[in-house]
Amino acid sequence: MEITLIKNAEIVTMNADEEVLCGDILIEGDVIAGIGKDLQESRAHRMVDAGGRTVIPGFVQTHIHLCQTIFRGRGDDLELMDWLKNRIWPLEAAHDEESVYYSAMLGIGELIQSGTTTVVDMETVHHTDSAFRALSESGIRALSGKVMMDKGDEVPRELQEATERSVMDSLDLLDKWHNYDGGRIRYAFSPRFAVSCTEELLREVARLSKERQIFVHTHASENRGEIAIVEAETGMRNVVYLDHLGLANERLILAHCVWLDEVEKRIIKEKGVHVSHCPGSNLKLASGIADTKGMLDRGISLSLGADGAPCNNNLDMFQEMRLAALLPKPFHGPTAMDARTVFRMATIGGAKAVGMEKEIGSLEVGKKADLSILNLEDFHTYPMHGVDPISRIVYSATRADVESTMVGGRFLMENRKMNTMDKAVVLKEADVSIKRLIKRTPVLT
Structure with missing residues (x-):
C-alpha cells in the first residue's frame, strides 16, 4: 500500500x-x-x-460531454437547437472508436490539469466503450453513460436508435463498467433530453433506475425553444413531465434548469433532484441565466459543470465558479452568491449530487x-x-x-507533468481524429 x-x-x-x-x-x-x-x-x-x-x-463537475471535446470551436455563436442540429449531432454521428477515445482523453487531460477529479459525463450513442477505456486508463473518477436517443426526425440516421436497442446497449455497458476499479467508475443512464426520447424509453429508464439503483443524467429546461417543444408534445413542462414518468427522485441529475417555474422548483426540492448549473455554456448558447439564488434559497441540491467543449469552450471549474458567483449579483446584490457558497457547489455539493458525500468532496480522515x-x-x-x-x-x-x-x-x-497519459500523443491524435470526422460530415465540408 x-x-x-x-x-x-x-x-x-x-x-x-x-x-x-x-x-x-x-x-x-x-x-x-x-x-x-x-x-x-x-x-x-x-x-x-x-x-x-x-x-x-478535487472539483466535482456534474455535467460534461467528453465525446464532444474534439468539437471545440466547431459550434460557436449558435443557439442550442441550431447548435445541436447543424453541428453537434452531425459530428457525433461521424464518431468512431478512436475519435471517441481521443476526444475523451483530451477532455480528461484538461480536467485533470484544472483540478477536477470527478466528472458526470454523457457520451454519444455509439462507441461508449472507448470513452470508458479512456476513463479507466486516465485514473479520473467518473459517473458516465451512453446517450440514449430514440426519437427525432432531424436526428442523423447514425444516431437514431430503436428503444429496445438503446436500453440493451446501456445495460451491457452498465454490466461491464459499473463499479469498475473499486467504484472509481460508475454507470448512469443518460437519456439526452425529452425532445429526443420517447415516453416508452423514459419510463423504462425510470423503472431500471429504481430496480438497479442507478443514477439518471439528462438535460432539462436549458432553452425556451426546447421547453416549447416538450409542452407541445406532452402538455407539460420539462420537470413536470419527468416527474410524471417517475424519474424525479434523488438519483436524477438535471443539467441546466435555466427556465424553471415555481411548480418545477417545488418538484425538484421535494423529490431530492440534483441540478447541475452550467453558467459558461448557458451564456455562450444564449440560453439564459439560471435562478441559482432562488434554488439555493429553497434548499435545492446545486452543483457545477462546464458542459461540453464546443459550447463553453473549456472545461475549467475556476471559470465556472467565477461566473456562478458573479452572475446573480446584478439581480440580487453583491452578497447573493458568495465565494464559499460557490466553492461548496464545486466540491462537496458535487459529491452530494453523485451520492458520494461520505467519500469525496472534502478533505477529511477516512475519505478518498x-x-x-x-x-x-x-x-x-x-x-x-x-x-x-x-x-x-x-x-x-x-x-x-x-x-x-x-x-x-x-x-x-x-x-x-501528466502521469497517466502522453500529452503529445493525445494532442496529435485528437487533431487527426477531428480532421477525419469533418471529412465524414457533409454540413461541415
Whole structure:
C-alpha cells in the first residue's frame, strides 16, 4: 500500500465547519489517514513538501460531454437547437472508436490539469466503450453513460436508435463498467433530453433506475425553444413531465434548469433532484441565466459543470465558479452568491449530487484522497494577508495555478507533468481524429 505524506500545506478542508488548516495530510492507499500539524510517518514511501501551497478537495463537475471535446470551436455563436442540429449531432454521428477515445482523453487531460477529479459525463450513442477505456486508463473518477436517443426526425440516421436497442446497449455497458476499479467508475443512464426520447424509453429508464439503483443524467429546461417543444408534445413542462414518468427522485441529475417555474422548483426540492448549473455554456448558447439564488434559497441540491467543449469552450471549474458567483449579483446584490457558497457547489455539493458525500468532496480522515495542490504564490493572487483563502481561489486563482492533481491517492498530474497519459500523443491524435470526422460530415465540408 502506497503511503504519501503531504507536508506544510494550507489545507482547505470543506469539512462541516469549512476549516482552513495549516499542516500535513497523510494518505494510506486511496484514503486520507490523517490531517494535522507535524505528522510523522516513517513508513511513508514519499514525502511532498507543500510549503507555500494550498491543498483543496478535487472539483466535482456534474455535467460534461467528453465525446464532444474534439468539437471545440466547431459550434460557436449558435443557439442550442441550431447548435445541436447543424453541428453537434452531425459530428457525433461521424464518431468512431478512436475519435471517441481521443476526444475523451483530451477532455480528461484538461480536467485533470484544472483540478477536477470527478466528472458526470454523457457520451454519444455509439462507441461508449472507448470513452470508458479512456476513463479507466486516465485514473479520473467518473459517473458516465451512453446517450440514449430514440426519437427525432432531424436526428442523423447514425444516431437514431430503436428503444429496445438503446436500453440493451446501456445495460451491457452498465454490466461491464459499473463499479469498475473499486467504484472509481460508475454507470448512469443518460437519456439526452425529452425532445429526443420517447415516453416508452423514459419510463423504462425510470423503472431500471429504481430496480438497479442507478443514477439518471439528462438535460432539462436549458432553452425556451426546447421547453416549447416538450409542452407541445406532452402538455407539460420539462420537470413536470419527468416527474410524471417517475424519474424525479434523488438519483436524477438535471443539467441546466435555466427556465424553471415555481411548480418545477417545488418538484425538484421535494423529490431530492440534483441540478447541475452550467453558467459558461448557458451564456455562450444564449440560453439564459439560471435562478441559482432562488434554488439555493429553497434548499435545492446545486452543483457545477462546464458542459461540453464546443459550447463553453473549456472545461475549467475556476471559470465556472467565477461566473456562478458573479452572475446573480446584478439581480440580487453583491452578497447573493458568495465565494464559499460557490466553492461548496464545486466540491462537496458535487459529491452530494453523485451520492458520494461520505467519500469525496472534502478533505477529511477516512475519505478518498482526491485533491489538488495549488501554487498561489503569484502576482494575480497577492496580497494574501487577511484574505479568505476560499475567496482567493474563487475570484483570483486560475487553472494554471494547479500544480498537482490526485485521485484515490495516485498523482494523475504532479508538478504539471501528466502521469497517466502522453500529452503529445493525445494532442496529435485528437487533431487527426477531428480532421477525419469533418471529412465524414457533409454540413461541415
